[in-house]
Amino acid sequence: MSKERSTTSKGRSGRALLVWGLLVVAANLRPSLTVVGPLLDRVQAxxxxxxxxAGLLSTLPLLAFAVMSPVVPRLAARWGPERLLWWALVVLAFGIGVRWVPSAIGLFAGTVLIGAGVAVGNVLLPSLIKRDFPTRVGLLTSAYATVMGAVAAVASGVAVPISQAAAGGWSTAFGCWIVLALAAVVLWLPQVRAPRPAAETIRRHRLPWRSALAWAVTAFMGLQSLGFYVAVTWLPQVFQDSGVSAATAGWLLFLFQAVAVLTSLAAPAALRRAGDQRTVATLSSAVVLGGYLGLLVAPGWAWLWSIVLGLGGGACLVLALAFLSLRAQDATVAGTLSAMAQSVGYLVAAAGPVIFGLLHTVSSGWHAPLVLMCVAAAGQVIFAMAASRGTVAPTDDQTLEPAPSPGRS
Known part of the structure; x- marks a missing residue:
């Protein structure tokens, strides 16, 4: 009896450590990206x-996501997802260190490394949640989206104050996030060493390129990501041109993300009450559209539109992440759907900050860029309806060699 209790206790503590590990990994997936927007004008100068x-600082990570995401399922099958994720965290920490060097070469090289590390986490987290917590997908997706959004919001809010107070200015504001990355490296290490079944056979499905539902999920992921990365890159400058200071613009970006975090927490309850993902996804996307229309018509009300965009954006983020698991039959399909949606979706999103900046330069104002965002949000409303129901069927699969078992078998 005592042996059984001991085994149960170890199992519970192991799962608790896994949840904490997943949440700390999630905490590292956005701050190195959202810290850029409030300091972009200083970096430019x-x-x-x-x-x-300058827009490439937001675009390069997205391009890295697009390039890396399709190969993550194959790498995870060969190395094991736990080991691959640990190495991704090491690359992320190294990239933050490289970007700490106050030079254009260090800035862009570090950004590419950061993008590569984050890409692996983006793909693996939905798959790991589907595999290890299949009955709690919505709850854990909301939890990791909330943690991810909260840390991203803090990074935006403290970026300018840190750059003003710390030696090194903006480079220190970028580089200080290495502490969180190193914490994740240490906390995830037990998952790499944990024993796994040595003879487990890996089934790898091809990416579901022929599935209309997979393309709808991909489009929804891409358009909501485009909106997020345009917001964290350019909203501070849009706000400054409407008459607020740089520090206030940073805090308005924090407000946008803080509201998104609160919405992320409320999203699972809203889905349960509505009983229909289509209703929640469509309404959330329509709220995003309303926020961009508001910025277009009345830019002086920046605080209000920050709140509106946060309300819609937080729910859309949770839905986009949840769809990767909810539309899949098992963890393997979730991994391939995640890889497809994030590779193509982030390729779409990558164009956003650059095109937004180019339109601003060409038109000498924010009217044309904001019209573009209204069009993108309208498209998101349409794809929200298509991505909210059904299951992506598995494609033809292949049997691979067993992934190496971390630790002792």
């Missing part, structure tokens, strides 16, 4: 970057 070139 110090390094002499054109607006379109």
């Amino acid at each position: 110090d390094l002499g970057l054109a607006p379109a070139v």
Whole structure:
């Protein structure tokens, strides 16, 4: 009896450690990206970057997501998802360290490494949740989206104050997030060493390119990501041009993300009450559209539109992440759907900050860029309806060699 209790206790503590590990990994997936927007004008001035070139600081990670995401399922099958995720965290920490160097080369090289590390986490987290917590997908997706959004919001809010108070200015504001990345490296290490079934056979499905539902999920993921990355890159400058200071613009971006975090917490309850993902997804996307229309018509009400965009954006983020698991039959399909949606989706999103900056340069104002965002949000409303129901069928699969078992078998 005592042996059984001991085994149960170890199992519970192991699952608790796994949940904490997943949440700390999630905490590292956005701050190195959202810290850029509030400091973009200073980086431009110090390094002499054109607006379109500066927009690459947000676009390069998205391109890394697009390139890395399709290969993550194959790498996870060969190495094991736990080991692959640990190495991704190491690459992320190294990239933050490289970007701490106050030069254009360090800035862009570090950004590419950060993007590669984050890409692996983006793909693996939905798959790991589907595999290890199949009955709690909505709850844990909401939890990791909330943690991810909360830390991203804090990074935006404290970026300017840190750059003003710390030696090194903006480079220190970028580099200080290495502490969180190293914490994740340490906390995830037990998952790498944990024993796994040595003879487990890995089934790898091809990416579901022929599935209309998979393309709808991909489009929804891409358009909501485009909106998020345009917001964290350019909203501070849009706000400054409406008459607020740089520090206030940073806190308005924090407000946008803080409201999104609260919405992320409320999203699972809203889904349960509505009983229909289509209703919640469509209404949330329509709220995002309303926020961009508001910025277009009355830019002086920046605080109000920050709240509106946060209300819609937080729910859309949870839905986009949840769809990767909810539309899949098992963890393997969730991994391939996640890889497809994030590779193509982030390729779409990557164009957002650059095109937004180019339109601003060409038109000498924010009217044309905000019209673009209204069009993108309207498209998101349409794809929300298509991505909210059904299951992606597995494609033809292949049997691979068993993944290496971490630790002792």
